[in-house]
Amino acid sequence: MRHSPESDAPIGDGPPEGAGSLVTDGAEEGATAERKREVRRDLQAVRAAMTAEEALEAAESLAERVLSLPEVAAARTVAAYVAVGREPGTRLLLEELRRRGVRVLLPVLLPDDDLDWALYEGRESLRETEHGNGRIRLFEPAGGSLGPDAVHEADVVLLPGLAVDSRGVRLGRGGGSYDRALARLIAGDGGNGSDRGPLLAVLLYGHEVMDELPCEAHDRPVHLAVTPEGVHRITGARPATG
Numbered sequence: 399m400r401h402s403p404e405s406d407a408p409i410g411d412g413p414p415e416g417a418g419s420l421v422t423d424g425a426e427e428g429a430t431a432e433r434k435r436e437v438r439r440d441l442q443a444v445r446a447a448m449t450a451e452e453a454l455e456a457a458e459s460l461a462e463r464v465l466s467l468p469e470v471a472a473a474r475t476v477a478a479y480v481a482v483g484r485e486p487g488t489r490l491l492l493e494e495l496r497r498r499g500v501r502v503l504l505p506v507l508l509p510d511d512d513l514d515w516a517l518y519e520g521r522e523s524l525r526e527t528e529h530g531n532g533r534i535r536l537f538e539p540a541g542g543s544l545g546p547d548a549v550h551e552a553d554v555v556l557l558p559g560l561a562v563d564s565r566g567v568r569l570g571r572g573g574g575s576y577d578r579a580l581a582r583l584i585a586g587d588g589g590n591g592s593d594r595g596p597l598l599a600v601l602l603y604g605h606e607v608m609d610e611l612p613c614e615a616h617d618r619p620v621h622l623a624v625t626p627e628g629v630h631r632i633t634g635a636r637p638a639t640g
């Protein structure tokens with residue numbers, strides 16, 4: 399993680415320090431949302447230019463790094479997602495987690511952009527789904543829904559994203575789905591018997607780890623980013639276990 403002196407602050411619950419100046423009124427909030435859209439557009443263009451070969455190579459390294467995290471090695475339940483397009487690939491990772499006997503939860507997008515959860519039961523149990531009038535195509539589990547609160551059962555949550563900054567602020571695709579799931583986790587006690595909730599890890603390409611991203615009041619920081627090149631723990635976010 400590259401740190402700038404201004405943004406190298408430990409993160410805790412709620413928006414990171416410094417976020418307040420970006421959320422003082424509606425006009426500023428609108429400007430921040432617009433900056434997010436610009437950053438998203440630029441980053442998606444870089445991903446779109448990647449070759450299938452580059453993506454596969456990245457997915458292999460990423461799976462290895464995620465599986466080597468002590469928190470993942472110790473996890474009984476991991477919430478993950480099925481990567482689509484040029485998102486850092488997760489299929490190898492999902493299969494290996496399942497092979498190890500880890501219970502894997504996958505998100506199911508609800509009509510209001512909140513997330514339901516269902517068990518990963520192998521590639522054949524996924525179906526291609528369309529949301530937002532065909533704008534959004536995902537692979538989601540066909541099996542029974544466990545409800546939005548099932549994310550509380552996760553020891554580790556692997557999140558999709560387009561970028562993260564040195565405070566752990568994550569930029570997603572703009573639905574706010576994970577912001578809602580994380581808000582729910584933070585409001586609860588983690589629900590998994592620990593007093594600190596699950597490890598929150600976003601999966602990215604190396605160039606998507608940045609100094610500072612636009613941040614709104616609802617943005618929930620993550621604890622670390624995993625890229626094909628390495629693991630970036632956010633300073634002060636959560637001590638490593640194991």
Ligand SMILES: Nc1nc2c(c(=O)[nH]1)N(C=O)[C@@H](CNc1ccc(C(=O)N[C@@H](CCC(=O)O)C(=O)O)cc1)CN2
Nearest residue numbers: 479480481482505507533534536558571572573575576
């Ligand atoms: N693989 C994967 N699964 C996921 C997510 C994700 O980011 N990746 N989600 C993460 O929350 C949830 C689904 N939410 C999504 C929200 C928006 C878009 C999307 O494609 N947005 C358009 C822009 C839409 C707009 O402008 O309104 C885009 O990216 O071009 C995709 C998924 C749950 N499952």
Ligand SMILES: Nc1ncnc2c1ncn2[C@@H]1O[C@H](COP(=O)(O)OP(=O)(O)OP(=O)(O)O)[C@@H](O)[C@H]1O
Nearest residue numbers: 434568569570571572573574575576577578581616
């Ligand atoms: N806890 C919440 N409850 C309801 N709506 C929310 C919540 N958090 C965020 N939103 C809404 O979601 C929308 C998108 O937020 P944002 O641009 O931060 O998404 P994102 O973090 O990029 O996406 P995601 O979390 O799906 O990866 C915003 O309009 C925001 O108001």
